[in-house]
Structure formats: C-alpha cells, structure tokens
Amino acid sequence: MDEQTAKQLRVIREVTGLMRAHDIPAWLFGGWGLDARIGRITRAHGDVEFWVERVHAERSKALLVEAGAEALPTQPPEESCEFTLGGVAFSTAYFDRHPDGSFSQPLGRFADWLFPPGSFGDEPVPLDGTPVLAMSVRGMLAMKEQFPQLRHGRPWRPKDIADMAVLRELAAE
Incomplete structure (x- = not known):
C-alpha cells in the first residue's frame, strides 16, 4: 500500500x-465505493467520495470543518462540498430520497441523475478492516451507466468502462 492510499484510508x-x-x-x-463492495483495494484513487442525504448536508459540513477538514469553495453548495484533510482530497455529495424508494440529486447540474431503490442501504461492508457504508452495486x-447521457455528463473514461464491467459481474452474483 502506498502512502497516498494509507492517507486516504485514514480519512x-x-x-x-x-x-x-x-x-x-x-x-x-466512486473507486473507493467499488473497492468496499469488492472487499479489497484494487487501485490507487485520486480522491474519496461520499454521498450524504441532503437533510444532513450543512450539519455534516460543520462537523467535518470542526474536526479539522478545510471546506473548499469549488462546488455548487446545493450539490456537494469538496474538502482536504491531512493533504487528502475528499467530498460529500448530496442526494434526496423519494417516496417510491428512489433517490436523486435534484438540485444543480445533475438534476437528471436518478438512483434506484436500495442504492443507500444500512449494512456496512468491510474496507481494510473498517466497517463502512458503500453505495450499492x-x-x-x-x-456510471447514466453519466454520459446526463445534461452535464461526459463520456466514459477507460476506468469507468472497467468499473462497469466489475459492477455488472457483482450484480450478477
């Protein structure tokens, strides 16, 4: 494990x-969520990404700042917040729950992004010995599949294509 991966795991x-x-x-x-679902670290990651329900957005940001994270003014606040902590970049993106069990990010650039029921479960999975919540497979x-078609999406990168193949295998299990 390299130094950056160790720092990201600490964060x-x-x-x-x-x-x-x-x-x-x-x-x-993202990549860390996929690694948590796989049960092992598969590659180096550029950052760490978390989803937080929008009702907790401001409180979570305040707690993270109080704990020493620096909130960066780089993202629309209705969508997410990027932070640094101990030289590690991470972010919290915000979603809303819907009565039908689905989820979305209805405010901001990705208002057309929809997540199926069960995307945010309560059962932690182990990541390097730490129980974490991870978005469902x-x-x-x-x-990943929706991203290129979103109003503000972009084409899949090679790692997105590889991740989708792994996710499809995990979904078939």
Missing part, C-alpha cells in the same frame, strides 16, 4: 467514524 476512517458518532450516514461511492452501476 475514510475519520469521516465514517465522525459521521457515525453523529448519526449521519455517509456512503462511499446497483446504485453505482446506475450512476
């Missing part, structure tokens, strides 16, 4: 511990 532990202590669920997604696959 994941700090953020998940802090959020858990304050009853704010935070789900990993179905949810991450829906995220």
Whole structure:
C-alpha cells in the first residue's frame, strides 16, 4: 500500500467514524465505493467520495470543518462540498430520497441523475478492516451507466468502462 492510499484510508476512517458518532450516514461511492463492495483495494484513487442525504448536508459540513477538514469553495453548495484533510482530497455529495424508494440529486447540474431503490442501504461492508457504508452495486452501476447521457455528463473514461464491467459481474452474483 502506498502512502497516498494509507492517507486516504485514514480519512475514510475519520469521516465514517465522525459521521457515525453523529448519526449521519455517509456512503462511499466512486473507486473507493467499488473497492468496499469488492472487499479489497484494487487501485490507487485520486480522491474519496461520499454521498450524504441532503437533510444532513450543512450539519455534516460543520462537523467535518470542526474536526479539522478545510471546506473548499469549488462546488455548487446545493450539490456537494469538496474538502482536504491531512493533504487528502475528499467530498460529500448530496442526494434526496423519494417516496417510491428512489433517490436523486435534484438540485444543480445533475438534476437528471436518478438512483434506484436500495442504492443507500444500512449494512456496512468491510474496507481494510473498517466497517463502512458503500453505495450499492446497483446504485453505482446506475450512476456510471447514466453519466454520459446526463445534461452535464461526459463520456466514459477507460476506468469507468472497467468499473462497469466489475459492477455488472457483482450484480450478477
């Protein structure tokens, strides 16, 4: 494990511990979310990404800043907040729950992004010995598959294509 991966794991532990202590669920997604679902670290990651329900957005941001994270003014505040902590970049993106069990990010650039029921479950999975919440396989696959068609989406990168193949295999299990 390289130094950056070790630092990112420390941030994941700090953020998940802090959020858990304050009853704010935070789900990993992106590369770290996929690694959590696979059960092992598969590659180096550029950042750490968490989903937080919008009702907890301001409180989670305040708790993270109080714990030493620096909130960066780089994202529309209705969508997400980027932070640094100990030289590690991470973010919290915000979603809303709907009565039919689905989820979305209805404010901001990605208002057309929809996540299926079950995308944000309550069962933690182990990541390097730490229990973490991670977006479901179905949810991450829906995220990846929709991205190029979103109003503000972009084409899949090679790692997105590879991740979708892994997610499809996991979904078939």
